[in-house]
Amino acid sequence: MSATDTVAPTDERAVAVLDLAQRAATGYERPDLLRQVERVRHRVTDPQIRVLVVGEFKQGKSSLVNGLVAAPVCPVDDDVATAVPTAVRHADRPEAFAVWAADSGNAPPRREPIALDDVAAFVSEAGNPGNRRDLRSVEIGLPRPLLASGLVLVDTPGVGGLGSTHSATTIATLPSADAVLLCSDASQELTEPELEFLTMARDLCPTIACVVTKTDFYPEWRAVVELDRAHLEHRQLTAPLIPTSASLRSAAAAGNDRELNLESGYPVLLGFLRDRVAGDVAGLARRAVAQVVMGVADQLAARYRAEREALTDPAGSANLVADLERTQERVTQLRGRAARWQQTLSDGIADLAADADHDLRRRSREVVAAAEGAIANIDPGVAWDDLEQWLYRAVNTEVVASYAMMTGRAEELAARVAEHFAEQQGAPPADVGVDVPLERLDQVRPPTVVEPESASVASRGLTALRGSYGGVMMVGIAGSVLGFGLFNPVSLSFGVVLGRKAIRDERERALSQRRQQARQVCRTYVDDVTFAVSKDARDGLRRLQRTLRDAFTEEAETLQHSTTEALNAARQAVRADQQERSRRLEDVDAELARIRQLRDAARDLVDDTGR
Structure with missing residues (x-):
């Protein structure tokens, strides 16, 4: 939207130091040191800053991504939910790819180009229910200054919320992320599943933040933010709270309204991405460059130090x-x-x-x-x-x-x-680096649903009839010896008692069966x-x-x-x-x-x- 909508420029000083180290390693004929310099160069010249956007169903995740890149790349209709992770990265021209898992362990993932207009058919629950296409992800490329420095925004599935099988997909991607943005709208305070997820994310990801969305819909959003802050302090979570409004961001972009853009909260979010996320990544890259180059210098100097000591x-x-x-x-x-x-x-x-x-x-x-x-x-x-x-x-x-x-x-x-x-x-x-990714967690199938009791009135009646018939006949035959009829008040009453017991026993049997099924389902999962x-x-x-x-x-x-x-x-x-x-x-x-x-x-x- 503006020139400030960028995360981090290329670290020219680090590149200059690497160039100097490269010339030194080449000049002193040390190809082993040159390989070390070349390996660390990509962390500066081609950084990848992965930011996961997560949250419960319909909490404004896709709208947040669209607002950041100022383009409707992720579907956001009221009846549309994200079913497949969607990565938005920089590209010279708009493009999109569907990505499937590799056919073999050493092969790269299979990527096929798709039209941008068809993205919803691949990433949404409406177009791809239950991910029946068996996609690993969808990648979207856009020519945006925000993304040019290596920022990758990942819109994660929200179908069923954080307490669902889709959360396993998100959990599996946390170790590879540089930051996590948890979206929670201003209609209510943070829920227990959201707080649990933030706690888990803190252990796997270096930077987390909570983005309060849809502030333009809820006038009391400030009170919700204060409640959220109290919850985070109680959990000892240091995640910042950033109120935002995608609608205000969109209106500000359409009218080039700077004040409205400030009110949307997106400049604060961009500042967080620039200073905390990209800044931390750049700091780590700088430290890696410094450590490698200082090691190169020490190795180069070892020869001359020894020679100087022998000379003096x-x-x-x-x-x-x-x-x-x-x-x-x-x-x-x-x-x-x-x-x-x-x-x-x-x-x-x-x-x-x-x-x-x-x-x-x-x-x-x-x-x-x-x-x-x-x-x-x-x-x-x-x-x-x-x-x-x-x-x-x-x-x-x-x-x-x-x-x-x-x-x-x-x-x-x-x-x-x-x-x-x-x-x-x-x-x-x-x-x-210690990298032990979770690659198969998102491939685990969800457990089988345990259905509730579905016995009809006719079925219960048949069960009662089977249970009462024997009692009626037994008491009726015994009573006929005493001169009573087969169907008399005593035999019928006894039949009613046995019929009710049969229904109760059948319910207990069905409950026991459902419990056994639930145990087996849990064990299997x-x-x-x-x-x-x-x-x-x-x-x-x-x-x-x-x-x-x-x-x-x-x-x-x-x-x-x-x-x-x-x-x-x-x-x-x-x-x-x-x-x-x-x-x-x-x-x-x-x-x-x-x-x-x-x-x-x-x-x-x-x-x-x-x-």
Whole structure:
């Protein structure tokens, strides 16, 4: 809508530092260091800032996305609900793609172009009920300054609310998100499911916010915001509350009305995305760049420091060479398969996989036990909707807790492995991220619905007739011996009693059957979730092991390269005469000064980020 509708420009200073490091690595003929620089460059030049827009059914999620990009890309009719995640990203021209899951584990997702006018037929419950097209997501590209810096807005399914099977899809995407915007309209304060979801999101996503929508429809929205703030404080959630109105935003865009745009609340939301979300992502990227470049500078300087020490202290050069030889031997051991860090990594992954599986199964059993306890005291046919929502929330809560435990332990393991390298002169790899995605959780089918009792009046009458007939005949025949008729008041009364008992027994049998069905449905659903998440955990930990192994192996090779260069330079300095020493010392000091400038430029990035 305006020039201020942007999130974050490219970090030119970080790019300049990377360019300087690239020239240095190339000039000093260090392809190993050049690869490190190139790997971290994409975090600055091609950032991806994923923002999930979540919420209950018809809380204004799609309208919020449309208001941010100033285009009706997500369907928002009153009878339309989002059934498939919709990602809105930058593109040179308007475009849309339907995305299906990959046919095999290593293949990329299948993408097919679709018309923008047909998006509703793919993403809405009306056009794609129950996601019968089996879509993974829909991607929409727009030429918007807001999106040009890497911002990706994801409109998540809201069918059935946060306490539904669609919440599993949202939960599965939380670890990959940079921020979560929970939409809740101003008609009422935050509900218990919404607060539970915010608590879960806090454990999986670095930044969360609550967007109060439709403020133009509800004059008392300020009171609702204060109630929401009290709920967040009670839950110890630091999520900001941002009141917005998509209608005012649309009207302001149509009339280019700056004051109306301010009243819509969207400038505050854009400020949050720019300062908190993009700022945090940019800060992390800057720190990663600084750590990599400072590590590159240290590796480049190692050779010249050793050479300078040998040049300025010929008497101690023998000890210097001996120290470098011992260092080279230790670094060579780091590259071996029997290296201690390899054993730490292998044993740590095995222990973590076993502990994660045990933790998940324990939590699953607790959910099943709680569900069975609740089922024993209710009629599942009558209360199934409430029980189903509780089951979704309980399972999602435990999955998130188990996932948080696993990722926390994985980060600790990466730190323990890095300690083996901290003993040497090199720094540990800077960009070793712990990524264990939940890829199969959204593929778990929802549980079967337990139907309420549906016996008709005729059916109950037939049950009563079957139960009473035997009693009437038995008492009637016994009474005929005494001269009474077959159908007498006593036999009929007895038949009524037995008929009522038959109806009661049938109801109890049907209730018992529904409870048994509900128990089986809950067990099956929890088992399916456990199976899916357990598979994700095992696969993710294996990928993590390979990632850490490759990263630390490369670090060991870099250390050996630097140590070998330092050792050769020191040996050469020992053999030099006095005139050569003086001339070479000037060259070495000049090289160290240039490398120091590179390191200072990288350190300034971190210092500026901290201010």
